[in-house]
Amino acid sequence: MSQALSRSLLNRSALPLMWCAGCGNGIVLNALLCAMDELDMKKENVLIVTGIGCWGKADDYISANALHVTHGRALAFATGAKAANPELNVVVLMGDGDGTTIGGNHLIHTARRNMDLTAIIVNNLNYGMTGGQYSATTPSGSITSTSIGGNPERGFDVCGLVSAAGANYVARESVSSGMRLKNRIVSGIRKKGFSLIEAMSPCSTLFGPRNKMRQPVEMLRNLKEKAVSQAKFDSIENAEDQGYFVAGVIADRNIHDFSTRYEAEREVIMSARGRK
Numbered sequence: 085m086s087q088a089l090s091r092s093l094l095n096r097s098a099l100p101l102m103w104c105a106g107c108g109n110g111i112v113l114n115a116l117l118c119a120m121d122e123l124d125m126k127k128e129n130v131l132i133v134t135g136i137g138c139w140g141k142a143d144d145y146i147s148a149n150a151l152h153v154t155h156g157r158a159l160a161f162a163t164g165a166k167a168a169n170p171e172l173n174v175v176v177l178m179g180d181g182d183g184t185t186i187g188g189n190h191l192i193h194t195a196r197r198n199m200d201l202t203a204i205i206v207n208n209l210n211y212g213m214t215g216g217q218y219s220a221t222t223p224s225g226s227i228t229s230t231s232i233g234g235n236p237e238r239g240f241d242v243c244g245l246v247s248a249a250g251a252n253y254v255a256r257e258s259v260s261s262g263m264r265l266k267n268r269i270v271s272g273i274r275k276k277g278f279s280l281i282e283a284m285s286p287c288s289t290l291f292g293p294r295n296k297m298r299q300p301v302e303m304l305r306n307l308k309e310k311a312v313s314q315a316k317f318d319s320i321e322n323a324e325d326q327g328y329f330v331a332g333v334i335a336d337r338n339i340h341d342f343s344t345r346y347e348a349e350r351e352v353i354m355s356a357r358g359r360k
């Protein structure tokens with residue numbers, strides 16, 4: 085990425101990164117830092133909210149205001165912060181366990197409210213930090229520490245769910261395409277209303293080796309091959325069962341966001357009470 089050298093909001097004092105070799109989190113972090121540079125975001129106006137998990141440690145490496153909160157509740161904290169200070173640029177970083185499994189209900193309702201937040205969910209298809217248990221996004225049949233014979237459940241289509249719930253911007257990319265990921269994050273932060281960027285990423289320590297991808301590079305290659313357009317996805321028989329996923333922009337619209345509507349309604353109430 086050409087902008088990679090600037091990364092003005094990188095907290096160099098926290099380096100080296102704590103993530104395993106071959107993990108995709110560093111690529112997503114880099115994409116976010118480059119996006120923030122491109123948007124000329126100032127640390128005083130940025131709040132990073134993280135839940136618990138490997139990706140939840142990302143705020144350590146970002147030089148901005150941060151809230152590191154309880155597992156699954158990052159969107160609830162972020163909603164409170166944004167409602168209290170609508171000027172803040174709030175970016176919420178969650179794993180698939182954090183954001184879609186224990187935190188799934190918050191995800192649905194934050195999208196429904198269309199809160200003006202940007203969420204980046206790193207989907208590594210399992211609970212990384214706690215030993216590779218299956219999450220709500222683990223594909224059917226995958227081997228994890230809690231599905232040793234293959235996951236009997238079906239994984240969530242996170243973008244489909246959030247789009248149906250009403251978010252203004254929804255996109256999915258793989259870490260095999262860092263520049264596209266950065267571009268989606270830029271669009272998501274620019275968009276008023278709720279934005280979700282799902283980053284498909286390898287867990288090269290726990291998920292890969294259990295699922296016939298011993299080397300990190302095999303996981304990256306697999307992600308690159310399985311990221312397809314909607315048209316291609318629709319043309320492949322049993323695409324989901326074969327691990328294909330749609331990459332690109334899933335939703336991009338301008339339904340009114342919570343903060344704008346709330347502010348207008350507050351004005352009405354205040355003037356009815358004779359106060360401004």
Ligand SMILES: Cc1ncc(C[n+]2csc(CCOP(=O)(O)OP(=O)(O)O)c2C)c(N)n1
Pocket residue numbers: 136137138139140154155178179180181182183206208210211212213214219
């Ligand atoms: C309420 C609560 N339940 C469970 C845990 C244990 N826990 C910590 S991290 C984690 C899973 C994280 O997985 P994910 O969100 O997918 O992030 P990753 O580590 O893969 O980046 C769990 C279950 C916790 N800290 N708090």
